[in-house]
Amino acid sequence: MNMNSQSEPDNLIKPFSKPEKGFFFSSGWIVAGAGLVALLIFYLSGRKETDHSQKSEPAVKTQESGEKSDQARRKELIAYLQQHPDDEFAHFQLGELIKARAPFQALENFSHVTPRHPRYYEAVEAVAEIAMEQDLHLQAKPALFELIREYPEESRFQEKLARLLFKAGDSERALKYATRSIELGANQAQNYMLVADILRQAGRTSEMSGPLKQALYLEPELFEAHLNLAYAALYTGDLESAEREARWCLERQPASIISLRYLALINRNQGEMEAAVAQVDQALLIDPQDFESLLLKADLLIFQRKGQQAYDLLKPFYAERQTDRRFLSALARAAGLSGKREEALELQKKNQALIKEDDLKPSSLQSETVEETRFRQRP
Amino acid sequence: MISFLSNSSTVCFLLRVWRELICVGCLAMFFCGFPVCAEEKQSEILFQDVTAASQLTFQHKSPLTLKRHLHLMMGSGVGWLDFDNDGFPDLYCAQGEEWQTAKNTQRDVGMSNRLYQNQGHSQFQDVTAPAGLIDFGYSMGITVGDYNHDGFDDLYVSQFDRNLLYCNNGDGTFTNTSQSAQADDPGYGASCTWADLNGDGLLDLYVVNYLEIDREQYPICSRKVDGTRVYFVCHPRYVRGEYDVVYRNLGNGTFLDMSKKAGLHSEPARQGLGVFAADFDHDGDMDIYVANDSVANQLWVNDGQGVFTDQALIAGLAFNRSGDREAGMGLAGADYNGDGQIDLFVTNYYGETNTLYRNEGALFFLDVTEETGLAAPSRVRLGFGASFLDFNNDGWEDLFVTNGHVHDRLAQLGKNEPYEQEPQVFLNQGGARFLDVSKSAGTFFQNKQVGRGCAVADFNRDGLADLAVSHLNGKLVLLENRTVAAGQCVSLKLIGTTSNRSGIGARVELTADSRKLTRYRRGSSSYLSVDEGGILSGLGKSQVPVSVKITWPQGKTEIWSGLQPGGRYTLIEGSSDSRDLSQLQQ
Numbered sequence: 001m002n003m004n005s006q007s008e009p010d011n012l013i014k015p016f017s018k019p020e021k022g023f024f025f026s027s028g029w030i031v032a033g034a035g036l037v038a039l040l041i042f043y044l045s046g047r048k049e050t051d052h053s054q055k056s057e058p059a060v061k062t063q064e065s066g067e068k069s070d071q072a073r074r075k076e077l078i079a080y081l082q083q084h085p086d087d088e089f090a091h092f093q094l095g096e097l098i099k100a101r102a103p104f105q106a107l108e109n110f111s112h113v114t115p116r117h118p119r120y121y122e123a124v125e126a127v128a129e130i131a132m133e134q135d136l137h138l139q140a141k142p143a144l145f146e147l148i149r150e151y152p153e154e155s156r157f158q159e160k161l162a163r164l165l166f167k168a169g170d171s172e173r174a175l176k177y178a179t180r181s182i183e184l185g186a187n188q189a190q191n192y193m194l195v196a197d198i199l200r201q202a203g204r205t206s207e208m209s210g211p212l213k214q215a216l217y218l219e220p221e222l223f224e225a226h227l228n229l230a231y232a233a234l235y236t237g238d239l240e241s242a243e244r245e246a247r248w249c250l251e252r253q254p255a256s257i258i259s260l261r262y263l264a265l266i267n268r269n270q271g272e273m274e275a276a277v278a279q280v281d282q283a284l285l286i287d288p289q290d291f292e293s294l295l296l297k298a299d300l301l302i303f304q305r306k307g308q309q310a311y312d313l314l315k316p317f318y319a320e321r322q323t324d325r326r327f328l329s330a331l332a333r334a335a336g337l338s339g340k341r342e343e344a345l346e347l348q349k350k351n352q353a354l355i356k357e358d359d360l361k362p363s364s365l366q367s368e369t370v371e372e373t374r375f376r377q378r379p
Numbered sequence: 380m381i382s383f384l385s386n387s388s389t390v391c392f393l394l395r396v397w398r399e400l401i402c403v404g405c406l407a408m409f410f411c412g413f414p415v416c417a418e419e420k421q422s423e424i425l426f427q428d429v430t431a432a433s434q435l436t437f438q439h440k441s442p443l444t445l446k447r448h449l450h451l452m453m454g455s456g457v458g459w460l461d462f463d464n465d466g467f468p469d470l471y472c473a474q475g476e477e478w479q480t481a482k483n484t485q486r487d488v489g490m491s492n493r494l495y496q497n498q499g500h501s502q503f504q505d506v507t508a509p510a511g512l513i514d515f516g517y518s519m520g521i522t523v524g525d526y527n528h529d530g531f532d533d534l535y536v537s538q539f540d541r542n543l544l545y546c547n548n549g550d551g552t553f554t555n556t557s558q559s560a561q562a563d564d565p566g567y568g569a570s571c572t573w574a575d576l577n578g579d580g581l582l583d584l585y586v587v588n589y590l591e592i593d594r595e596q597y598p599i600c601s602r603k604v605d606g607t608r609v610y611f612v613c614h615p616r617y618v619r620g621e622y623d624v625v626y627r628n629l630g631n632g633t634f635l636d637m638s639k640k641a642g643l644h645s646e647p648a649r650q651g652l653g654v655f656a657a658d659f660d661h662d663g664d665m666d667i668y669v670a671n672d673s674v675a676n677q678l679w680v681n682d683g684q685g686v687f688t689d690q691a692l693i694a695g696l697a698f699n700r701s702g703d704r705e706a707g708m709g710l711a712g713a714d715y716n717g718d719g720q721i722d723l724f725v726t727n728y729y730g731e732t733n734t735l736y737r738n739e740g741a742l743f744f745l746d747v748t749e750e751t752g753l754a755a756p757s758r759v760r761l762g763f764g765a766s767f768l769d770f771n772n773d774g775w776e777d778l779f780v781t782n783g784h785v786h787d788r789l790a791q792l793g794k795n796e797p798y799e800q801e802p803q804v805f806l807n808q809g810g811a812r813f814l815d816v817s818k819s820a821g822t823f824f825q826n827k828q829v830g831r832g833c834a835v836a837d838f839n840r841d842g843l844a845d846l847a848v849s850h851l852n853g854k855l856v857l858l859e860n861r862t863v864a865a866g867q868c869v870s871l872k873l874i875g876t877t878s879n880r881s882g883i884g885a886r887v888e889l890t891a892d893s894r895k896l897t898r899y900r901r902g903s904s905s906y907l908s909v910d911e912g913g914i915l916s917g918l919g920k921s922q923v924p925v926s927v928k929i930t931w932p933q934g935k936t937e938i939w940s941g942l943q944p945g946g947r948y949t950l951i952e953g954s955s956d957s958r959d960l961s962q963l964q965q
Binding site: 172175176203204205206207234235236237265268269271273299302303305325326328329330332333336337341344345348349351352355371 | 599675743752755759793812815
């Protein structure tokens, strides 16, 4: 398993996915606990109220009447806009009313609000939010840039743009805005996690530990920060720190496959192959279909010259993984090692065919322009 | 008062404990040996920069331009040769140039390649002018071999312009025979190697070419940063690769370009930088491995007649373990794990690993970089030169890597990768793993530089392998190996008779005690560089006579026995008669 791989699957902290968290101490669990208590109170009070169910009717009615009034207001605004299609405030109001239910229509309404209108930047912010939620990067980006131009000291817009650019793979610019948002006062652990994520995407894994340590300073029990710190330390060869962090994670979540895999990688990098196999076997006990663990196990077997075993482990996945270059490469190595030379060659050719011209390491420096300077031949 | 007494008794107790601890410690040291309780005293790897003391004043000159012309960033190689046959290796340093739209025609001797004669006693003298070696092109790769079988090392130098062939006249001078020998390829030459490619006993040439660049139509790359245009060296993807060249030695002082007939044009030209020739498939001919920059590496397998097919894919040498192409720069080959097979080490880009390929036999290799501990230390370096050498003569080939980036304006471009970087030394731990010992190997390894080429030689004949390291726009550094408590060694000079006279391509198997060591007579090494022609092999603590089995490039196998540890021997093809060679020690 190459830790440089762009397609590194252990993408632990996708900013838009739910992260793994510490069991007892994370803020998420505190919120969840509070929610549970509230639910319990609600349940108990509900039981008391079952005999007096009529008492809750007004609340329902209020909600219903609110919905009705919204609906009525919506109808009114639509009717009004048919008569006054240029009324920007009506468009703004309608956009606000419908943005949750009909985001695309809301976008259309907000787009009618022009810079002359006093609520213009609220409309732009709404556009940015809806566009980000709907993955409309092309609309979200200019909206956020405009907000940053107007409110250059507002950290949340910088952060949002950073997240958007990160999601779009523009890590260089994402890093600039994520860093700026922190300079402007954003001081949540997640702000530093974002910086660490971007650095990883940019192939600057060796720089991740700084922001991760900042995140842990703010939120010492943040599980994904510990897990990423293990990864960063593993990448740079600080196996002691990597092991400490991975073990911390495993203590909190004994079923954390990623932690087990990291421990296997640490063992492997220390030259302790049998211990590495034991760790990865433990991960496979938890989830026998975990592809990354299977790949790592195959890798360990290949190093130990157990080519046939590695081949038998990988081959069943060929049909579903035949466009995964890391898989093809591993299977080719296993095939070659077990004497299946023709198959190894075919697999390597397949891998080669899948390499795209632009498929370069993130650390490679891309040019915007390539000019050919022309000089007169010297006499 | 009570308190005082109580403290006093505590102090007395502590003193007693302390005294006892010291006694126990002394006893432990007495039985175990000071300073560490180990079975055997560990050797301490140490290299000392002796450049100034050796009168080596070479300064590489390749001033960077505003537009960052690519070839000015690639640096030049360094090569060891014994041009005067005095038994001491001399040093040839390839030089850069200032940016010109045509080949440099200036006559500033400081801008020429240099030859330094080893005068013994660790002193060198610049003999470039009397040797007739002044040239002003941008020189890149060097290879040394006796192509005309006259007993003197000849020189081939690849250039950004036409390559140079220098024939050693045997009287301390060289003649530039590039044109008359028809070996002056005009391509952008990088690493090159002598090797007998068609089995006729003559040294042929393999020249790796990098990019198709014309001085008059030079590719320039840039990006706008905050309204300012920032120029940087073009990534090779923006410039076409150039075909490598095979020159067949016709035996009459001339060469024939066989590149097409040799099969090199059977696939698109690639951006090559490093080369290593060896008989990888054990079929008695020389194959060629080429490290290419950001495209698949090539393994040209020889059919015995000098016709090649690329088998890097099937051999597992085209890509790394993830199936990714890497930015191949330098190359080193040696049997790192003592299994008798030649393994390969390729230096790569920042963020990639320098990749170690373990030879599994039957022309199949495995990337074992992670497992051998070489991955993490190389991810935050951009490697160029790399050499296998046995620092401490324990019989295990260690590794030296010199590093330095190709971009000096990365901060402006929002990147945090250093331009100047520390070199590294890795101690081979019994053929299983490599340990980074750079921090304790001398001050040279704490200094950041822009490293490029490197070459190995025992220049002071003390039985320890030393290093010459070239730096882009920097001083050449000579590192004397001052490793403490090193093992025994044996030094061999090979002379071919029916095989090529330099013995390039010979495989040497040494048996000392029950241990077998395999070494190779290499035609090139590292990045753009070439090691001393002799073979210096560590033997560990063994004191018993050594037997040597040589498989010559022509296929003949001979055995010499009775070689004494610490001895230096010249082994001539066809001269072994089972005599005890301890009598032949020089």
